[in-house]
Amino acid sequence: MNQKSSKAHEWLRNLQANGYRATNTRRAVVETLANSQHALSPLEIYEICRSQHKRMGLVTVYRTVEKLEELGLVQRVHQPSGCQAFISAAEGHQHLLICQSCGKVTFFNGENEAMESLMKKVSLQSGYQIESHWLQLFGQCANCRDQT
Amino acid sequence: MNQKSSKAHEWLRNLQANGYRATNTRRAVVETLANSQHALSPLEIYEICRSQHKRMGLVTVYRTVEKLEELGLVQRVHQPSGCQAFISAAEGHQHLLICQSCGKVTFFNGENEAMESLMKKVSLQSGYQIESHWLQLFGQCANCRDQT
DNA sequence: TTTTATGCAAAGTATTTGCACGGGA
DNA sequence: TCCCGTGCAAATACTTTGCATAAAA
Numbered sequence: 001m002n003q004k005s006s007k008a009h010e011w012l013r014n015l016q017a018n019g020y021r022a023t024n025t026r027r028a029v030v031e032t033l034a035n036s037q038h039a040l041s042p043l044e045i046y047e048i049c050r051s052q053h054k055r056m057g058l059v060t061v062y063r064t065v066e067k068l069e070e071l072g073l074v075q076r077v078h079q080p081s082g083c084q085a086f087i088s089a090a091e092g093h094q095h096l097l098i099c100q101s102c103g104k105v106t107f108f109n110g111e112n113e114a115m116e117s118l119m120k121k122v123s124l125q126s127g128y129q130i131e132s133h134w135l136q137l138f139g140q141c142a143n144c145r146d147q148t
Numbered sequence: 149m150n151q152k153s154s155k156a157h158e159w160l161r162n163l164q165a166n167g168y169r170a171t172n173t174r175r176a177v178v179e180t181l182a183n184s185q186h187a188l189s190p191l192e193i194y195e196i197c198r199s200q201h202k203r204m205g206l207v208t209v210y211r212t213v214e215k216l217e218e219l220g221l222v223q224r225v226h227q228p229s230g231c232q233a234f235i236s237a238a239e240g241h242q243h244l245l246i247c248q249s250c251g252k253v254t255f256f257n258g259e260n261e262a263m264e265s266l267m268k269k270v271s272l273q274s275g276y277q278i279e280s281h282w283l284q285l286f287g288q289c290a291n292c293r294d295q296t
Numbered sequence: 297t298t299t300t301a302t303g304c305a306a307a308g309t310a311t312t313t314g315c316a317c318g319g320g321a
Numbered sequence: 322t323c324c325c326g327t328g329c330a331a332a333t334a335c336t337t338t339g340c341a342t343a344a345a346a
Binding site for chain 1: 310311312313319320321
């Protein structure tokens with residue numbers, strides 16, 4: 001069993017532990033998202049899954065993604081081109097790095113002194129009590145850089 | 149003339165300089181957005197403007213906001229609750245700090261060594277060439293903290 | 297006068313909901 | 322068996338487009 005499918009299994013177990021059932025269609029959505037290095041929209045997930053489950057409905061994708069998000073297993077990705085896509089949730093204090101050419105998503109560790117001190121500084125200057133932050137980087141991945 | 153309305157005038161001048169006309173309805177949208185400390189959705193802008201221009205259509209708001217965004221005068225704000233709202237564009241390397249209670253938006257300067265070194269580090273580790281970053285903080289503003 | 301902007305209505309997308317049937321546990 | 326999950330269709334929300342009229346320059 002490779003690392004990819006173990007993530008899918010873990011998500012399915014998590015769903016079941018929360019009273020949700022492991023159905024075939026749900027399994028397809030979970031595997032698609034768990035194995036993807038790209039953020040996928042409900043429609044994209046639907047099209048990928050439909051190659052295996054002809055009868056699958058787009059609604060099922062929406063409902064499954066909703067549950068995965070609720071359990072913190074996937075997260076919505078915000079991009080200039082739109083905010084409908086989802087990807088595996090970052091673990092801990094990680095953030096996203098997105099390739100503008102191929103869409104590949106990489107996680108990086110954002111829990112560091114630099115961020116901490118910036119937030120402390122902003123907190124003092126603004127009077128806000130800072131509770132959370134969104135940090136996302138955009139660029140070109142190594143592959144796409146080479147192809148130029 | 150206060151600072152608020154001068155921003156609205158500046159935007160109108162900018163629109164005219166780019167071949168767009170300064171109409172009454174457009175003026176209303178511009179003033180609403182230029183004077184707001186909160187991110188507003190097209191529908192919210194529409195409802196505010198309609199108190200003065202009964203005949204105004206929601207479409208006009210969409211079309212005006214589109215032009216303001218195109219000229220870099222306003223920017224879209226992404227939030228957990230949705231991504232339809234707009235606010236004055238940040239000037240230079242500034243980022244948003246949003247109050248989770250009242251929605252007030254404050255800008256802070258994000259152009260600093262901390263961010264630079266973080267991006268350099270991530271670039272080395274990931275192999276990505278980083279082109280832009282998106283940072284946003286969420287918290288409680290001074291007013292909302294006091295009211296607890 | 298000339299050209300852009302407007303409102304209305306209609307058309308497109310994206311997403312959610314109601315419901316009877318089907319399939320997991 | 323029991324109850325959740327499913328697909329379908331319809332409803333809702335958000336945004337864009339076509340067009341005849343109104344208004345800015």
